[in-house]
Amino acid sequence: MPKTSPVSKAIAATFAVLTVGAIVGIVTMVIFYKVQISTMDPTPRPTFLPTTAAPPPVIRLPTDLIPHRYDLFFQPHLYTKIIQEVNVTSPNQTHLFTGNSTVHFHCVQTTRTIYLHSLDLDVSGPVVMDTDQNRRIHVLGMDNHEDTSNFLQIHLKDHLEAGGNYSLFLDFEGQLSEELVGMYVSTYTEGQPAHEDDTDADRFLVATHLQPGYARRVFPCFDEPEMKAEFYVTIIHRIDTTALGNSERAESNIIDEDWKYTRFHPTPTMSTYLLAFTVSEFTPVVSTNGRVSIRTYARPEATAKGHAKYAANITSTVLTFYEKKFEINYPQRTLDQIALPDMGPAAMENWGLITYEQGALLFEDGVSSALHKEWIVTIIAHELAHQWFGNLVTMKWWNDVWLNEGFASYMTYYSVDHAEPSFKMMDATVLSDLHVAFESDALTTSHPLSPPQEEVQQMDQIEQMFDSLTYTKGPFVLRMLADIVNERAFNKAINKYLSDFSYKNTDQDDLWDYMQKAVDEDGGHTNVAKVMDTWTKQNGYPVITINTTTGEIYQRHFLFNDTSESSQWWHIPIRVMSNGSQSDFVWLDTSDTVKKEEFVSKKGEWILANVNCFGYYRVNYNPENWERLFTQLEKDPQRIPLMNRGQLIDDAFNLARAKLVNVTLALNSTRFLFHETDYLPWESAVRNLQYFVLMFDRTEVYGPMQAYLREKVGGLYNHFQNLTDLSEVPEVHSEQHNQITAINVACSNGLPECVAMATKMYANWMESNSTNMIHPNLRSKIYCHAMAAGGKEEWEFAWNKFQTTSDTSEKDQLRKALACTKKIWLLNRYLEYTLDPEKIRLMDVAPTILYIAENVAGQALAWNFIRAHWDYVSKAHASALIMGVTSRFSTQFELEELERFSRDYSVDSESRAVQQAMEQTQVNIQWLSENKDAVLEWFERQTASKSG
Ligand SMILES: *[C@@H]1O[C@H](CO)[C@@H](O)[C@H](O)[C@H]1NC(C)=O
Numbered sequence: 014m015p016k017t018s019p020v021s022k023a024i025a026a027t028f029a030v031l032t033v034g035a036i037v038g039i040v041t042m043v044i045f046y047k048v049q050i051s052t053m054d055p056t057p058r059p060t061f062l063p064t065t066a067a068p069p070p071v072i073r074l075p076t077d078l079i080p081h082r083y084d085l086f087f088q089p090h091l092y093t094k095i096i097q098e099v100n101v102t103s104p105n106q107t108h109l110f111t112g113n114s115t116v117h118f119h120c121v122q123t124t125r126t127i128y129l130h131s132l133d134l135d136v137s138g139p140v141v142m143d144t145d146q147n148r149r150i151h152v153l154g155m156d157n158h159e160d161t162s163n164f165l166q167i168h169l170k171d172h173l174e175a176g177g178n179y180s181l182f183l184d185f186e187g188q189l190s191e192e193l194v195g196m197y198v199s200t201y202t203e204g205q206p207a208h209e210d211d212t213d214a215d216r217f218l219v220a221t222h223l224q225p226g227y228a229r230r231v232f233p234c235f236d237e238p239e240m241k242a243e244f245y246v247t248i249i250h251r252i253d254t255t256a257l258g259n260s261e262r263a264e265s266n267i268i269d270e271d272w273k274y275t276r277f278h279p280t281p282t283m284s285t286y287l288l289a290f291t292v293s294e295f296t297p298v299v300s301t302n303g304r305v306s307i308r309t310y311a312r313p314e315a316t317a318k319g320h321a322k323y324a325a326n327i328t329s330t331v332l333t334f335y336e337k338k339f340e341i342n343y344p345q346r347t348l349d350q351i352a353l354p355d356m357g358p359a360a361m362e363n364w365g366l367i368t369y370e371q372g373a374l375l376f377e378d379g380v381s382s383a384l385h386k387e388w389i390v391t392i393i394a395h396e397l398a399h400q401w402f403g404n405l406v407t408m409k410w411w412n413d414v415w416l417n418e419g420f421a422s423y424m425t426y427y428s429v430d431h432a433e434p435s436f437k438m439m440d441a442t443v444l445s446d447l448h449v450a451f452e453s454d455a456l457t458t459s460h461p462l463s464p465p466q467e468e469v470q471q472m473d474q475i476e477q478m479f480d481s482l483t484y485t486k487g488p489f490v491l492r493m494l495a496d497i498v499n500e501r502a503f504n505k506a507i508n509k510y511l512s513d514f515s516y517k518n519t520d521q522d523d524l525w526d527y528m529q530k531a532v533d534e535d536g537g538h539t540n541v542a543k544v545m546d547t548w549t550k551q552n553g554y555p556v557i558t559i560n561t562t563t564g565e566i567y568q569r570h571f572l573f574n575d576t577s578e579s580s581q582w583w584h585i586p587i588r589v590m591s592n593g594s595q596s597d598f599v600w601l602d603t604s605d606t607v608k609k610e611e612f613v614s615k616k617g618e619w620i621l622a623n624v625n626c627f628g629y630y631r632v633n634y635n636p637e638n639w640e641r642l643f644t645q646l647e648k649d650p651q652r653i654p655l656m657n658r659g660q661l662i663d664d665a666f667n668l669a670r671a672k673l674v675n676v677t678l679a680l681n682s683t684r685f686l687f688h689e690t691d692y693l694p695w696e697s698a699v700r701n702l703q704y705f706v707l708m709f710d711r712t713e714v715y716g717p718m719q720a721y722l723r724e725k726v727g728g729l730y731n732h733f734q735n736l737t738d739l740s741e742v743p744e745v746h747s748e749q750h751n752q753i754t755a756i757n758v759a760c761s762n763g764l765p766e767c768v769a770m771a772t773k774m775y776a777n778w779m780e781s782n783s784t785n786m787i788h789p790n791l792r793s794k795i796y797c798h799a800m801a802a803g804g805k806e807e808w809e810f811a812w813n814k815f816q817t818t819s820d821t822s823e824k825d826q827l828r829k830a831l832a833c834t835k836k837i838w839l840l841n842r843y844l845e846y847t848l849d850p851e852k853i854r855l856m857d858v859a860p861t862i863l864y865i866a867e868n869v870a871g872q873a874l875a876w877n878f879i880r881a882h883w884d885y886v887s888k889a890h891a892s893a894l895i896m897g898v899t900s901r902f903s904t905q906f907e908l909e910e911l912e913r914f915s916r917d918y919s920v921d922s923e924s925r926a927v928q929q930a931m932e933q934t935q936v937n938i939q940w941l942s943e944n945k946d947a948v949l950e951w952f953e954r955q956t957a958s959k960s961g
């Protein structure tokens with residue numbers, strides 16, 4: 014999976030990072046406990062367990078039976094449309110699906126019990142065969158332990174012998190889920206409904222999402238990633254629909270006037286969570302990379318309008334890039350992708366049938382933001398990388414899911430740079446991954462990238478592994494490793510690793526082994542496992558402190574909460590440069606203070622450590638060196654590498670947050686912005702000041718702070734000359750991002766010309782009512798600031814547009830902008846709308862509430878609202894919701910409310926989010942009490958000295 018859809022405005026500023034922890038809340042299911050006992054067999058079930066049986070396993074499957082092939086039939090009975098015809102009785106919609114499965118397995122240890130997974134399925138008719146002797150083995154009975162293990166336990170009359178081959182047949186039926194997991198139903202409309210009650214335009218489709226443990230809801234199976242098998246799939250589907258599967262279609266034939274079937278070639282040997290199929294009326298755009306036929310499916314309307322063309326085209330480029338880079342061909346002849354109207358995560362890498370939330374795949378010229386292409390190419394690149402990292406080579410168990418996600422995101426840096434070189438996204442993407450990781454990894458509640466298996470057993474523990482840390486620290490740690498062992502050796506090791514473990518499973522030690530071999534061959538001395546385990550098996554990260562007077566340097570665990578004691582230390586690779594000298598490479602591998610020549614400032618020049626941000630750590634200096642760096646920035650910023658210009662601000666602010674430097678040192682790091690027109694430093698400053706906005710926008714500090722920012726942003730705002738005619742934007746993507754930043758900072762701090770501009774552009778649009786002259790890049794900000802400055806009329810115009818437009822990116826921009834109004838009653842109305850799936854789709858509920866909570870006028874409303882409607886709103890993205898809505902919390906009273914919330918609501922699977930929110934609130938309370946006065950004084954002094 015990739016990171017989830019955009020949930021935070023601050024982060025959406027760089028499209029590349031769009032997510033924040035929402036993945037954890039994929040969907041929380043209410044599990045109904047039920048036990049089914051088949052009475053197929055005339056022999057009564059024994060009241061005792063066979064004496065040879067080992068005690069039943071608790072969570073993990075026993076390893077005595079190893080599956081290698083499934084023959085699967087699925088028949089979803091859903092109608093994709095129900096057209097009302099005069100004098101004809103329309104059928105009732107149904108969510109029933111039926112099917113049967115035959116799993117072939119090898120027995121490695123004698124047993125009389127078969128354990129496999131099955132959940133919410135009505136399972137019957139078991140037939141167990143000894144396939145070596147073509148002999149049926151009597152089934153005594155079945156138990157379904159749906160509560161925690163989800164085991165289907167099948168008691169046999171005779172033993173399965175070690176070394177023998179067997180098969181198990183089962184019939185099953187179930188209901189399509191409406192909660193975006195397992196086999197689920199998704200809805201959309203095709204064309205315009207004739208009137209409000211017209212249901213003829215409604216369409217339905219069947220899709221699947223099985224990661225991490227939902228295959229068991231679709232068919233009985235050995236649902237663990239190491240239990241790889243080939244899947245022979247046949248789908249029986251309505252005659253007017255198309256069925257897609259993981260592999261190439263083998264045959265498709267009509268059964269009768271209602272049904273046809275589609276049989277697929279066997280899949281590659283793969284894990285159960287990668288199985289996928291869809292049944293829909295969707296139509297494809299076809300592209301190819303020569304050998305592989307690539308079909309990108311979308312709603313017929315969207316396909317006809319060409320919205321899938323960009324995705325189809327770029328997929329081919331990216332696929333070819335990976336095949337060359339990894340020196341292993343994509344092993345199938347077809348690669349299908351589908352843009353689904355409803356989807357939990359933003360996309361899922363199912364082998365040969367990648368599913369996307371439609372906003373992640375569809376691009377409409379003239380309507381979508383030019384920057385939306387970044388999101389599309391990034392997600393596609395991530396999912397395609399998984400075809401190797403994850404699908405071909407899979408982690409042994411979910412504790413190492415960072416191997417999947419880390420590599421998918423890491424490879425994305427390179428493939429996007431190759432496919433869209435003009436976007437120049439690498440630096441920005443790397444830094445934004447770093448910042449997302451740094452943020453959550455500085456809390457004591459963070460977790461190691463690779464925790465012990467025992468800590469990742471229950472389904473909620475597994476789902477929590479798919480958090481923003483895995484997605485952002487993972488690729489960053491790999492980038493650091495590539496720098497340590499050097500990129501050539503790294504790539505060589507990776508290719509060998511992929512080829513040796515094809516169709517198999519690995520843990521991180523396998524990766525270290527392959528890296529070590531490459532290092533040894535290269536004549537290097539690094540002990541890869543020893544170094545890397547400090548980064549993957551421990552949580553958090555270090556800050557190194559350098560005294561450039563003496564060259565003394567030491568490391569500490571960096572935590573926002575300075576009362577936490579930690580004795581952790583890391584093997585830290587440091588690239589260091591100074592005003593006078595080029596970059597050097599030094600190790601810090603002790604928890605003691607050491608002196609190193611490289612860190613001594615010779616003639617009063619500055620020293621810069623972690624050049625180009627290869628290391629996953631922060632850097633602190635003695636105040637003199639900080640000041641020298643700031644002076645350099647004000648004089649000639651180009652002397653300092655671009656990534657470091659962004660990172661110095663980020664380090665300064667976060668060190669202040671952790672009370673390692675004065676808050677005024679952090680604020681001083683923004684002084685040079687008056688002259689800065691590059692994107693990364695601005696992005697860094699805006700993101701970090703976002704915390705100040707959250708902490709102060711309900712206080713008297715906010716006025717002077719806005720005045721200061723108005724003054725700093727003036728230059729940048731004017732830098733974009735065309736601001737009176739917003740129909741065009743700069744060529745380069747980082748400039749485009751920066752233009753958005755300029756408008757956002759200027760308008761939200763009340764720069765009069767900006768607010769007037771937004772209001773006027775929006776009024777022009779309302780007047781003309783159709784032609785929208787605002788460039789798609791800028792729409793979301795212009796809409797938002799016009800909405801904030803306006804009232805009912807502006808809001809209702811946008812709401813009306815939101816409901817009538819069929820364009821997904823315009824819809825997203827409007828949905829976001831609607832949350833910007835300052836009118837409480839409109840915000841309340843908007844919150845109520847999120848309860849109605851006809852108005853706001855379930856997958857958009859949490860992001861919409863988060864937009865409202867970001868607005869200072871909506872924050873308290875949103876907090877009350879989610880508590881009043883927790884059952885409904887927590888169905889998707891629950892963790893992100895808790896973290897987001899409470900992000901301003903900074904008083905004792907608010908902390909108590911959070912405590913009450915965690916007591917009064919059953920928030921088990923979100924418990925880590927609640928803990929994090931409480932910890933964050935405590936940090937905020939403390940921070941405010943210590944810094945508010947100094948910050949107020951600093952801002953007042955800055956603005957007074959200017960106006961005076
Ligand atoms: C519907 O049935 C009625 C009565 O059987 C008949 O009079 C009418 O013509 C039919 N309408 C259509 C459109 O077939």
Ligand SMILES: *[C@@H]1O[C@H](CO)[C@@H](O)[C@H](O)[C@H]1NC(C)=O
Nearest residue numbers: 095101102103104105106107
């Ligand atoms: C649809 O369901 C209703 C209520 O359950 C039932 O009365 C009706 O006969 C059904 N219609 C069809 C076509 O099955």
Ligand SMILES: *[C@@H]1O[C@H](CO)[C@@H](O)[C@H](O)[C@H]1NC(C)=O
Nearest residue numbers: 086087088112113114182249
């Ligand atoms: C499984 O289902 C398919 C489709 O309904 C059917 O053709 C096949 O006979 C079934 N298999 C068994 C063993 O019953």
Ligand SMILES: *[C@@H]1O[C@H](CO)[C@@H](O)[C@H](O)[C@H]1NC(C)=O
Nearest residue numbers: 300301302325326327329330
């Ligand atoms: C993608 O688009 C480019 C430029 O429009 C074109 O040259 C290329 O052939 C396209 N590739 C595919 C696979 O459609």
Ligand SMILES: *[C@@H]1O[C@H](CO)[C@@H](O)[C@H](O)[C@H]1NC(C)=O
Nearest residue numbers: 560561562563565634635636
């Ligand atoms: C750096 O070292 C010098 C010389 O020992 C000392 O005077 C100074 O206080 C140190 N600075 C910091 C920030 O520790």
Ligand SMILES: [Zn+2]
Nearest residue numbers: 014015418421
């Ligand atoms: Zn992924």
